[in-house]
Amino acid sequence: MVTHHVGPGFQHGVRLTCGPHKETKTTKKRSTRIISKRPKLLGRILPQVPSAIAESLPPSSLRPATAGASRGAAMASPPRPPPASSLAPIKVPMELHAQNREKLTHALRQHLAASSRPTHGFVLLQGGEERTRYCSDHVELFRQESYFAYLFGVKEPGFYGAIDVSSGKSTLFAPRLPADYAVWLGEIKPSSYFKEHYMVDMVFYVDEIAEVLDRQYGGPGKPLLFLLYGLNTDSNNFSKPAVLEVPLSRPSLQLFFYCFVGLWGPGMEKFDTDLDTLHPILTECRVIKSELEIALIQYANDISSEAHVEVMRKAKVGMKEYQLESIFLHHVYMYGGCRHCSYTCICATGENSAVLHYGHAAAPNDRTLKDGDMSLLDMGAEYHFYASDITCSFPVNGKFTVDQLLIYNAVLKAHNNVLSEMRPGVSWIDMHKLAERTILESLKAGGVILGDIDDMMAERFGAVFLPHGLGHLLGIDTHDPGGYMKGMEREKEPGLKALRTVRTLQEGMVITVEPGCYFIDALLVPVLENPNTSKYFNLNEISRLKGFGGVRIESDVLVTSQGCKNLTNCPRETWEIEAVMAGARWPLDDSASAASS
Ligand SMILES: [Mn+2]
Numbered sequence: 001m002v003t004h005h006v007g008p009g010f011q012h013g014v015r016l017t018c019g020p021h022k023e024t025k026t027t028k029k030r031s032t033r034i035i036s037k038r039p040k041l042l043g044r045i046l047p048q049v050p051s052a053i054a055e056s057l058p059p060s061s062l063r064p065a066t067a068g069a070s071r072g073a074a075m076a077s078p079p080r081p082p083p084a085s086s087l088a089p090i091k092v093p094m095e096l097h098a099q100n101r102e103k104l105t106h107a108l109r110q111h112l113a114a115s116s117r118p119t120h121g122f123v124l125l126q127g128g129e130e131r132t133r134y135c136s137d138h139v140e141l142f143r144q145e146s147y148f149a150y151l152f153g154v155k156e157p158g159f160y161g162a163i164d165v166s167s168g169k170s171t172l173f174a175p176r177l178p179a180d181y182a183v184w185l186g187e188i189k190p191s192s193y194f195k196e197h198y199m200v201d202m203v204f205y206v207d208e209i210a211e212v213l214d215r216q217y218g219g220p221g222k223p224l225l226f227l228l229y230g231l232n233t234d235s236n237n238f239s240k241p242a243v244l245e246v247p248l249s250r251p252s253l254q255l256f257f258y259c260f261v262g263l264w265g266p267g268m269e270k271f272d273t274d275l276d277t278l279h280p281i282l283t284e285c286r287v288i289k290s291e292l293e294i295a296l297i298q299y300a301n302d303i304s305s306e307a308h309v310e311v312m313r314k315a316k317v318g319m320k321e322y323q324l325e326s327i328f329l330h331h332v333y334m335y336g337g338c339r340h341c342s343y344t345c346i347c348a349t350g351e352n353s354a355v356l357h358y359g360h361a362a363a364p365n366d367r368t369l370k371d372g373d374m375s376l377l378d379m380g381a382e383y384h385f386y387a388s389d390i391t392c393s394f395p396v397n398g399k400f401t402v403d404q405l406l407i408y409n410a411v412l413k414a415h416n417n418v419l420s421e422m423r424p425g426v427s428w429i430d431m432h433k434l435a436e437r438t439i440l441e442s443l444k445a446g447g448v449i450l451g452d453i454d455d456m457m458a459e460r461f462g463a464v465f466l467p468h469g470l471g472h473l474l475g476i477d478t479h480d481p482g483g484y485m486k487g488m489e490r491e492k493e494p495g496l497k498a499l500r501t502v503r504t505l506q507e508g509m510v511i512t513v514e515p516g517c518y519f520i521d522a523l524l525v526p527v528l529e530n531p532n533t534s535k536y537f538n539l540n541e542i543s544r545l546k547g548f549g550g551v552r553i554e555s556d557v558l559v560t561s562q563g564c565k566n567l568t569n570c571p572r573e574t575w576e577i578e579a580v581m582a583g584a585r586w587p588l589d590d591s592a593s594a595a596s597s
Helices: 027-042 051-056 065-070 095-114 146-152 191-197 206-217 251-261 278-287 291-314 321-334 350-354 402-421 428-445 453-458 521-529 539-545 574-581 590-596
Strands: 122-126 160-164 170-174 202-205 224-227 272-274 346-349 374-379 381-383 390-395 510-513 516-518 550-552 555-559 564-566
Touching (some): 095 122, 095 146, 095 160, 095 278, 122 146, 122 206, 146 278, 160 206, 202 206, 291 555, 291 574, 321 346, 321 374, 346 350, 350 374, 350 550, 374 402, 374 550, 390 550, 390 574, 402 510, 402 516, 402 550, 402 574, 428 453, 428 510, 521 539
Parallel strands (some): 170 202
Antiparallel strands (some): 122 160, 160 170, 510 555, 516 550
């Protein structure tokens, strides 16, 4: 996925309204809500599939071509369809989160020692809370807050977690659930379950936090709590420091406590708090991935790559964009166990593929695929919090036109050039410029633009075609935090200002490489009207390509000690795409490769 809050959005600066005031709901309320809504859900009827959709997807005609290979044997018994997936959900190692905690305490101790501060205190994080749909009792499917997920791997809502900075010991605080929970929502798990399952040292209840931390500290003076508060440079939102429940029924009283008494409920006067130290250190921990994290990102990539291939195979003229989305979602969930995607699927075809973040509620992937369209499908599954973010572009009828070959290969060459240059020490800004230059050179070779490429680069002309950043860190968030650490400035120039990171690559980073080339009216028109820039266009060509849409190719790439490793495995060469769309297996076997090349 590409950029959201870049450029103008960023200039709004910090949005203080998104600070810690946002959530006031208590665990108790949540439980009551859930319980009271259940009977309604029990009576819900499954929606009927529109018959037009069912008809457009005759399952037999969409079977891979290999199904016909055993025709002779078909007389005796029906041929076995090939397995729909070669994958199955992998085991999630909770050591991953224990390692993450260890990494944090190590980094925190180092930081504190370096600034001559005492190395004791507690990291205290508040996990995410379940939300309902507006004022209704419909509970939205919960997904853990990402920093909490990183440190504790807890999938349930309403938890807090603490880490003793000096000993490294970790404690989870579980919500105290009412007895009715067992009626509507299942077994109330004992503390011992959470202790064992999440590999923490201790488990208590949320209402015991102040008492437990005070007791565990046992030293002189007040114990220090390191709370998470800091800016997400992609969204401009702030992470929310832990707030202890105020057992007051009236929101106005809660607000009073919040504003005048301090952030805390009863018992918090026992602690000192630090809002500055934790966020940058924890964010930096997330930037470099461990082996165990990489394995999960690889799995999310494997199942998502396979699902993209499945979509590619089943895409046909006359289908709806959302049917492509549906095939992807079904595949990653059915075979990969991925209940969440990392972001909303972008299934753009035709002119929609020039809308960078198509697929949102106001543009809900509902166009009919037409002969001659390109598609741009940006979809990625999430597995145990870890993301994939993959874009494939291909002609919906399975055969590239001359124009499509030109634009697609321009982007592919940019993608491949970047991969061949990526290694520790390389500047991401340079990689962006490399992608941009590659695309401009290809467009020039194809007669779409004219003039000197260096001049175009100096004038940032490439941003007309590639307005978003080349890629972003990927991990528990699709746009993983840490793109701009303290002291790193956002560039001001077109294209570069949209970069989600300006870092130098380091071993262990996972970053997306997603060059694109788009024909976006909102960008083309002003540039065509300006004589300083219109000189670069071959006007005949550009007027023909104006409705082309766009191409993006996106892979998730691990920076290794010597270079990089592409974690994504989708058909990328045009002949690979055409072969797969014609029914060839992926990866192509030797005969298919030979026939196509
Ligand atoms: Mn992306």
